[in-house]
Amino acid sequence: MGKVPVLSYSGFRTYSECPQRWKFLYLDRLPEAPRSYFSFGRSIHSALEEFVAPLVATPSGGDGRRLGRQTTLLDFPGEAPRILSVEELLALYERHWVREGYSSPEEEKRYFDLGRDLLIRFHRVFSAELPMPLAVEKELATTVEGLPVHGIIDRIDRRPEGGLEVLDYKTTRELSLRDAAESDQLTLYQMLVEGNYDLPVERLTLYHLRSLTPLRSPARDRDRVADLAMRLGEVADGIRSDDQDPTPGPYCKWCEFRRLCPEFREVPSQDRERVAELVRRYRELRARPSPLPSELEEVTREIQAEAKRLDIRRLPGANGSQIHLRREARWTVPLPEALARFPVHGVRPPSPPSDDPDRVALRRHDPRLPPALRRELLALTSREVSWHLDLEGPGAF
Numbered sequence: 001m002g003k004v005p006v007l008s009y010s011g012f013r014t015y016s017e018c019p020q021r022w023k024f025l026y027l028d029r030l031p032e033a034p035r036s037y038f039s040f041g042r043s044i045h046s047a048l049e050e051f052v053a054p055l056v057a058t059p060s061g062g063d064g065r066r067l068g069r070q071t072t073l074l075d076f077p078g079e080a081p082r083i084l085s086v087e088e089l090l091a092l093y094e095r096h097w098v099r100e101g102y103s104s105p106e107e108e109k110r111y112f113d114l115g116r117d118l119l120i121r122f123h124r125v126f127s128a129e130l131p132m133p134l135a136v137e138k139e140l141a142t143t144v145e146g147l148p149v150h151g152i153i154d155r156i157d158r159r160p161e162g163g164l165e166v167l168d169y170k171t172t173r174e175l176s177l178r179d180a181a182e183s184d185q186l187t188l189y190q191m192l193v194e195g196n197y198d199l200p201v202e203r204l205t206l207y208h209l210r211s212l213t214p215l216r217s218p219a220r221d222r223d224r225v226a227d228l229a230m231r232l233g234e235v236a237d238g239i240r241s242d243d244q245d246p247t248p249g250p251y252c253k254w255c256e257f258r259r260l261c262p263e264f265r266e267v268p269s270q271d272r273e274r275v276a277e278l279v280r281r282y283r284e285l286r287a288r289p290s291p292l293p294s295e296l297e298e299v300t301r302e303i304q305a306e307a308k309r310l311d312i313r314r315l316p317g318a319n320g321s322q323i324h325l326r327r328e329a330r331w332t333v334p335l336p337e338a339l340a341r342f343p344v345h346g347v348r349p350p351s352p353p354s355d356d357p358d359r360v361a362l363r364r365h366d367p368r369l370p371p372a373l374r375r376e377l378l379a380l381t382s383r384e385v386s387w388h389l390d391l392e393g394p395g396a397f
């Protein structure tokens with residue numbers, strides 16, 4: 001069983017999408033390819049961090065946690081700080097500009113000018129609104145369902161009503177209110193803030209920097225928080241059980257690890273003939289009206305052994321045909337037994353009686369259920385893994 005490293009939102013999202021990519025990034029620590037939008041985002045974030053940081057009060061001399069005292073900038077201990085001028089903000093931007101990842105000097109200049117314009121407008125709006133930042137680029141940690149989780153939050157503001165607003169800056173082109181309402185990242189940030197501050201979270205905001213639009217959503221309710229806790233728990237179980245299998249999807253197009261990935265890795269030249277022969281045998285057997293099961297089993301076993309030895313998922317045959325080994329894994333429980341445990345603990349079983357063992361298995365991480373029931377569900381949960389051989393290309397059926 002693998003140890004679960006501290007999970008961040010991006011670790012959670014990466015693992016949920018593709019455990020193999022998560023392994024490359026978080027266990028093997030392979031560097032991500034530099035990209036223009038990462039560099040641009042980092043440059044803007046760093047400039048804004050330095051711009052807003054002087055306005056964060058730490059009157060107790062601490063780090064601003066458990067801080068319930070600051071109500072306006074004027075409540076600073078001592079003299080209220082001066083807001084940096086737009087020229088000073090632009091100087092910060094120049095100092096923090098990250099040059100890597102751009103395809104040409106022209107592209108870099110386009111992005112730089114975009115950021116400059118964006119910050120000038122940001123300065124105007126910020127100075128007029130004068131928010132009450134309580135923390136900026138704040139690293140927070142908590143545990144969710146026994147999991148160590150951490151995140152760096154762009155900004156936490158104190159609201160006039162007394163609660164908190166959690167803000168995440170976005171430099172992406174498009175963003176909608178729906179993104180804010182559905183964002184798992186904001187839900188996780190709410191969990192982190194609630195685990196570290198005494199004040200309630202009132203609003204969750206994706207701040208669209210290109211249009212200077214705060215896309216606001218009310219704080220998540222208990223059910224939304226529980227839903228994310230369950231999915232975090234499932235990811236942690238996957239990591240603990242060393243499940244690091246590739247799950248290919250449209251995102252593979254942008255994955256810089258394709259060359260290393262079992263889904264796309266090439267078969268070494270000395271093995272190609274043997275692999276192609278296996279594909280030919282399999283294709284021939286499958287083309288027969290009634291192939292002998294024992295023969296099919298034998299060649300399937302050989303294919304699986306070869307794929308394992310070479311650590312590949314696609315076995316190329318002749319003329320563009322190939323066998324794709326597809327793995328399906330799920331957490332599941334014996335349904336009648338699991339459903340019977342709910343009333344024992346005074347909890348109504350999922351209703352209408354669920355016929356989806358995967359959904360019931362997920363409830364082992366449901367923080368709304370009594371711990372004893374969750375332990376029992378956990379004991380009943382197991383991982384089911386099945387393999388499928390898909391014949392693709394000419395000769396497939």
Ligand code: SF4
Nearest residue numbers: 018021246252255261
């Ligand atoms: S190429 Fe696709 S399947 Fe392979 S690691 Fe990257 S995202 Fe995962």
